Amino acid sequence: MTVAVLVLLALTAGGGLALMVLDERLRPAWAALTLVVPLGIAAVLAWAAGPVSGGWLQAVLLLAVAAAVSAGGPVATAVLRSADPTSASVAGGPSDPEVLRGGAWIGVLERVAIAGTLLAGWPEGLAVVLAVKGLGRFAELRAPAAAERFILGTLASALWAVGCVGVVVLLRR
Template identity: 35%
Template sequence: MSWLAVLLIGLALADLTHSVRPVRILPECVGAAGAVVVGLVAGLTQGRDVVALLLIAIAVLAWGQSVTHGFAGRIPACVPLAVLASSVGVAIAVAGWADPAGGWLGDWLDGTPLPVLGGLDADRALLLGGAFAVQLSTGNVVVRLVLAATDTVNPARHGQSDDPEMQLKGGRLLGPLERVFILGLALAGQVTAASIVVAAKGLLRFPELSSRRDQERIHLLTEYFLVGSFVSWLVALTSLVLLME
């Protein structure tokens, strides 16, 4: 699963860079270059691994460009979602051809004094890193794309007063936190605790949703909250499934 892990890390680096420095073409270039560097550090230097790293870099560039155009309304929001799904799908399909990770990363894991990393092989460490990294910013991007694709929000109105995100503040921070908590608790076998995190979000948002006087606005915000929350949880659960393979 080393190729899949590197792909996830590249996607996450691109989206994290965009959230910090949304400069044209820079985020996807950082993500593509980061994926290649991580792959080389992990010892993926055989011929087919190098080809895979180049294809991963292209996939990350395609993801970044499609997201940019999707949010700008130049292409349908479903296009970047298709790029993401096809890239991850292909990486899973060819995972058996990937060489095991090792290299400098494997050497570091063998000698690390950190108990939490003790006994982890390089493949598992890469996949864990990629899975948790995509919860931070890529999850938010996927949520926004699905909201746009379902006409729940208008990407052109993002950040304006009638944007539901501006009225239900904190979602861009709460989303990554809840995904990380859900994934971490589920991996630790605390499924009940993870479900409490899900329930807590609904309880926290309910007073804010019910305080609106405009019924049409209530319906819009409720749809935004429900669709966004379910997609956010799906990102965490999908990552959990990948880690259980």
């Protein structure tokens, strides 16, 4: 079962990379399901498999972090698009370069930091990461559209990273 978990995490990470290459305006929101479903199946299999250690656990750990980083952006984008399907064509949406610039790179770093703190056994680090992100964006969050995008994107991104790390936690027990 551990091999199946590895394959599913690799598919999730690879699918995330493939979707990252596409312009987000061309990426259908339903494409995120191609990432969520294999991660969910991997979690169920990890729960059923029981504890693993050594090289298997290290491989799962690396693929889980890769899935968190690569697939989190497309998942967060799908959540944002689902919340406001017109956002791609109106001011304040992703096409407006002045609203939350650098969000994709900040999201990548956020997911790396979240995965790292949780895998290191320091869940309090989650609060630190999210607080730093909020403080860094504080001035930009006065605009209602920016605040909404910030909250939705951050929660989707963080929950995705936590879900990916959860597969590792299920195999560590």
